[in-house]
Amino acid sequence: MSTDLPAGRLILRPDVVSTVLHDGAVLLDLRSKYFYSANASAWAVVQQFEAGATAYEARRACAALGAREADSDAIDAVIRHLVADDLVEPLEGPGQPAGEPAAILEGAAWSAPSLTRHQEPLQRIMVSAFDPGIPMAE
Amino acid sequence: MTMSAFEAPAITGAALGAADRTVHAWGPAALRAHWSDPALARALARHSNQYDAPWRAGPGEPRCWTLDVGCVKRERGEVVAPTGGFLTTVHLDVRRAAPGIVESRGRRGTMLRIDEPAQAASLAVPPWRDRPDVIEEAEQQLTLLSARAWALAGWTPVHGATVVHPRLDRCAVLCAPSGSGKTTLTFSLLRRGWRTLGDDKLLARRAPGGVEARAVARRMHLDPAASRWLAEAGDIRRFPTYSPWTDKRHVDLEGVWPGRLVTSAVVCLVVRVRREAEGAGLRWAPLELAQRIDVLGRQVAIPGEAAAARPLVATIGAMGAAARGLDLSVGPDAFGDSAGVDRFSDALMAELSEDRA
Structure with a gap:
């Protein structure tokens, strides 16, 4: 079990938006403009932080979803990634009590969680409200 | 005041x-x-x-x-x-x-x-x-x-061209910044029997079985220089300009190719169009899910506010997951290579065929 993770409760930043796909989820950090791809197990980890959780609570929830001891490093790596990229932030105050652990996506079995930041961020300044791209020289 | x-x-x-x-x-x-x-x-x-x-x-x-x-x-x-x-x-x-x-x-x-x-x-x-x-x-x-x-x-505005299968209501969304050749590629495929929802804009939303795309404009935006390989359009300079910042013209699609504008189709393919300074003709390779999401994300103006961004990101995700992808490199004078465009048209046709569903 990693000791370099924050001991306090963490919560997903409100300006990180997500959408569920058939075998995982995509997250978009509206601050950094990066997309992230999460497989079904990583999405289950991320969901633990939607209402606030500690790293310990997230690990425990993953165990309830089928994670084994051997998956601990991969779970910690996902949490560490969330912390390093500021996708989660410390939850001030007592927070909500831990509820039922988020379910893994229907039809998916637990596997090594994987959260990947995409290569390039989206543009910050757009051509128009319809056309985000910067035009090529013609 | x-x-x-x-x-x-x-x-x-x-x-x-x-x-x-x-x-x-x-x-x-x-x-x-x-x-x-x-x-x-x-x-x-x-x-x-x-x-x-x-x-x-x-x-x-x-x-x-x-x-x-x-x-x-x-x-x-x-x-x-x-x-x-x-x-x-x-x-x-x-x-x-x-x-x-x-x-x-x-x-x-x-x-x-x-x-x-x-x-x-x-x-x-x-x-x-x-x-x-x-x-x-x-x-x-x-x-x-x-x-x-x-x-x-409930609709997501997407900056992209579309080509629709000649017989099936399945489409490919062509994604690229303005000036990268979306319109020329679209017209090159139209003359080979393809249909379209437009060369610049479409509206998309999640629907049972995938993502539905709709046309919003009948007119397309053509560079007068395209006259040399689009004989059907005649002298493109006869069409009106639409902005002081470009020489492109508003071309009434129905006037050039009657019946080729369709109003809706299911998105089955995402094509990233990249203009290359070197290399021959049209070359393509598969585009993975993460790349499809990135490509589509660059074609949608996503607000910085979570509540406003969420439905647009949901459409992008659904479109990226439901569609396959191609990464298309467009070399110099690629559209002058008729056989090369034919080969790409055949490849698109195969990607959009019913047995690929």
Whole structure:
């Protein structure tokens, strides 16, 4: 079990938006403009932080979803990634009590969680409200 | 009178006097505009009337919006650093001023205030005669209004061209920045029997079985230089220009290829179009899911506000997951290589065939 993770409760930043796909989820950090791809197990980890959780609570929830001891490093790596990229932030105050652990996506079995930041961020300044791209020289 | 950054002047119907009133079909939305200056209505007419594709209205459509357009005696505004928290474009700083209220200030002094719950907006335009930059900025404000109206109606505006299978209602979305060859590629495929939803804009939404794409405009944007390989279009210079900033022309698609504009299709393929300075013809390779998401994300103006961004990101994710992808490199004079375009057309046909579903 990693000791370099924050001991306090963490919560997903409100300006990180997500959408569920058939075998995982995509997250978009509206601050950094990066997309992230999460497989079904990583999405289950991320969901633990939607209402606030500690790293310990997230690990425990993953165990309830089928994670084994051997998956601990991969779970910690996902949490560490969330912390390093500021996708989660410390939850001030007592927070909500831990509820039922988020379910893994229907039809998916637990596997090594994987959260990947995409290569390039989206543009910050757009051509128009319809056309985000910067035009090529013609 | 001094104005704070986003203090758009209140313009009411009663204050308009000899107002001109116009109605515009904007796909799932309809716009009723009141103009304090009829000449300004005429100056913006080409933009206001561009969304002229037939629209099959769904429940609650069209959503009716009102727009009051007035002129203000205000000189050119100071150029400000882009800081719009809701959206920042090269012309506009867009902010959420209050719950339900979006305000947009342009670099040239235009101001737009959108009251989303009321489906009402007001646009203030500074002195604009002999100022094409002010007109262009006012057009950008209208683009913002249309984008919000569509998003609030459940549709995601996507900047992309489409080609639709000649016999099946399945389409490929061609994604690239302006000037990368989307339109030329679209026309090259049209002459090989393909159909289209348009060369620049489409509206998309999640639907049972995938993502539905809809056409919003009948006209396409062609460079006069394309005349040399698009004989069907004749001399493209005979068509009107639509902006002082480009020589491209508005070409009525139905006038050149009757029956080729379709109004809806299911998105089955995402194609990233990349113009290359070197390399021969058209070359393509598969595009993975993460790449498809990135490509689509670059074709949608996603607001910086989570509530407004969420439905657009959901559509992007659904489209990326439901469709396959191709990464297309376009070499110099690729469209002069007829056999190469034929091969790409065959590859697209295979990707969109029913047995790939």
